[in-house]
Amino acid sequence: MACRIGELVLGCRDPELLARFWCEVLDFVVLDRGDGYVEVGPREGWGGSQPTLFFSRRDEPEPGKTRLHIDVNATDRDQAAELERLLALGARPADIGQSGAESWHVLADPEGNVFCLLKDRIKPI
Structure with missing residues (x-):
């Protein structure tokens, strides 16, 4: 049995801003939000045919270049x-x-x- 990608997590300063942007780019919807995060994905929800994008607030960028x-x-x-x-x-x-x-x-x-x-x-x- 193999794994598959369920979600991609991105640390960012403004989760709401990036959620709006990527929802428009990918025709996704907000699936969940809480204090400091927003998760967006296909209308069918998490676990469907595409991974979700999880934006997590980070006040300071993580060191080094993002590799993904x-x-x-x-x-x-x-x-x-x-x-x-x-x-x-x-x-x-x-x-x-x-x-x-x-x-x-x-x-x-x-x-x-x-x-x-x-x-x-x-x-x-």
Whole structure:
């Protein structure tokens, strides 16, 4: 038997801000919130076909560079249209040393966490 990812946990300064952003990006909903955290995920809830995102308040960033980042693919539009949508939601271009010839876009969420918008579309769940 294998494991699967149930949730991805991200320490951040403003869990509510990131929850709103990622709910819009992924068409997720708030599943739970409490003092210092917000968990978002697919409408079917935790344990479904996709992992949830758990934003946990941290006043100080943890030392070192975050090693995990999220890659997203558009489901109902091309990459250029999805890039426009993400930028309108508050994402911003990020430079991590890419050459400019990549087929993906490197972006940062409202707190500066890097994620990538990949070229290929995938089927919605």
